[in-house]
Amino acid sequence: MGRRVYTGTAKHQIHVVFDHRQQCRQTAAPASVVESTREKEGPLKACLDQLDELVGLSKVKEFVTEIYAWLEVSKRRQAAGLATDQQVLHMIFAGEPGTGKTTVARIIGKLFKEMGVLSKGHLIEVERADLVGEYIGHTAQKTREHVRRALGGILFIDEAYSLARGGDKDFGKEAIDTLVKSMEDHKNEFILILAGYSHEMGQFLRLNPGLPSRFPIQLTFPPFTLTELMEIADNMVREREYRLSFAFKEKLKKHLQEERLRNRNHFGNARHVRNLIEQAARHQAVRLLRAKHTSRDDLMTLRSEDLQIESGSQNGFKASWYNEKIHDSLTV
Numbered sequence: 024m025g026r027r028v029y030t031g032t033a034k035h036q037i038h039v040v041f042d043h044r045q046q047c048r049q050t051a052a053p054a055s056v057v058e059s060t061r062e063k064e065g066p067l068k069a070c071l072d073q074l075d076e077l078v079g080l081s082k083v084k085e086f087v088t089e090i091y092a093w094l095e096v097s098k099r100r101q102a103a104g105l106a107t108d109q110q111v112l113h114m115i116f117a118g119e120p121g122t123g124k125t126t127v128a129r130i131i132g133k134l135f136k137e138m139g140v141l142s143k144g145h146l147i148e149v150e151r152a153d154l155v156g157e158y159i160g161h162t163a164q165k166t167r168e169h170v171r172r173a174l175g176g177i178l179f180i181d182e183a184y185s186l187a188r189g190g191d192k193d194f195g196k197e198a199i200d201t202l203v204k205s206m207e208d209h210k211n212e213f214i215l216i217l218a219g220y221s222h223e224m225g226q227f228l229r230l231n232p233g234l235p236s237r238f239p240i241q242l243t244f245p246p247f248t249l250t251e252l253m254e255i256a257d258n259m260v261r262e263r264e265y266r267l268s269f270a271f272k273e274k275l276k277k278h279l280q281e282e283r284l285r286n287r288n289h290f291g292n293a294r295h296v297r298n299l300i301e302q303a304a305r306h307q308a309v310r311l312l313r314a315k316h317t318s319r320d321d322l323m324t325l326r327s328e329d330l331q332i333e334s335g336s337q338n339g340f341k342a343s344w345y346n347e348k349i350h351d352s353l354t355v
């Protein structure tokens with residue numbers, strides 16, 4: 024992992040990154056800034072395009088563009104010999120399941136890599152069970168290990184508030200303390216993103232008054248509207264070279280409408296749509312296998328009978344959401 028060293032006069036600092044192969048490269052020398060920006064225009068643009076392609080999330084997109092602009096202009100200011108602040112880039116992502124938090128974190132990782140903020144830009148996703156151990160000292164060891172894996176990229180902690188679940192006597196507290204210490208010890212070497220439901224995240228931050236100032240960037244991921252969910256479904260089938268019959272769309276719309284009301288805060292949003300589409304494609308395959316002849320149109324079209332919604336299947340949120348998460352980790 025690279026170590027950032029500041030050399031030169033205060034006004035003309037040059038950031039030099041030493042990597043583990045003992046090579047060094049200048050990341051902000053005036054001449055190379057323009058060059059490296061131009062050189063990286065392709066992948067950089069690809070990251071921003073990827074963000075743009077996500078349905079909805081207008082505030083999140085605005086904010087990421089703001090961070091991008093700020094970092095880019097900071098480089099230019101530095102090149103012009105002007106003072107620049109070091110921004111703290113640790114973040115809170117608050118929102119319901121399936122609203123794009125992990126997806127956006129992944130894109131930010133790539134974006135920051137392209138901008139030279141992170142050396143690798145990868146994402147390590149963990150939850151309470153990955154960090155909390157069984158005896159004194161075990162938690163710190165486990166947590167440090169995940170921080171080590173995340174160096175150069177992003178450490179993304181899902182349902183971060185569960186670390187404060189057991190109060191002061193719980194090992195979760197040790198995980199929080201270790202994370203805070205790691206943020207000091209490895210300043211600028213990784214970005215920590217704490218994610219989870221808005222309400223619980225708010226409570227978590229209030230109970231840990233030392234934390235909010237360490238996470239100046241707080242993004243809210245709103246639940247998708249019905250129109251957005253239908254657009255997500257359309258995009259997903261287009262990407263997979265399928266299309267939806269009119270009756271399929273009507274059935275899906277009705278189901279999503281009911282499901283959002285029934286599960287309220289626990290509705291799986293875009294992930295739920297994805298799982299329905301993938302499941303429908305499997306049902307369509309079984310249907311087509313029985314047919315004597317299949318046209319190109321048959322192969323592409325998902326019909327309403329392919330959308331088999333078991334009544335009450337989504338009622339037990341815990342089970343359905345958990346299954347969707349497992350399914351996600353197997354199919355991503």
Ligand SMILES: Nc1ncnc2c1ncn2[C@@H]1O[C@H](COP(=O)(O)OP(=O)(O)OP(=O)(O)O)[C@@H](O)[C@H]1O
Pocket residue numbers: 076077078079080118119120121122123124125126127181255292293294297
């Ligand atoms: N805005 C969006 N447009 C299109 N697809 C999306 C969008 N947001 C999420 N998805 C898709 O929904 C699925 C779940 O998204 P993601 O894992 O990012 O959600 P999450 O908020 O991190 O969920 P959780 O909190 O449950 O972990 C992914 O397949 C992702 O591609």
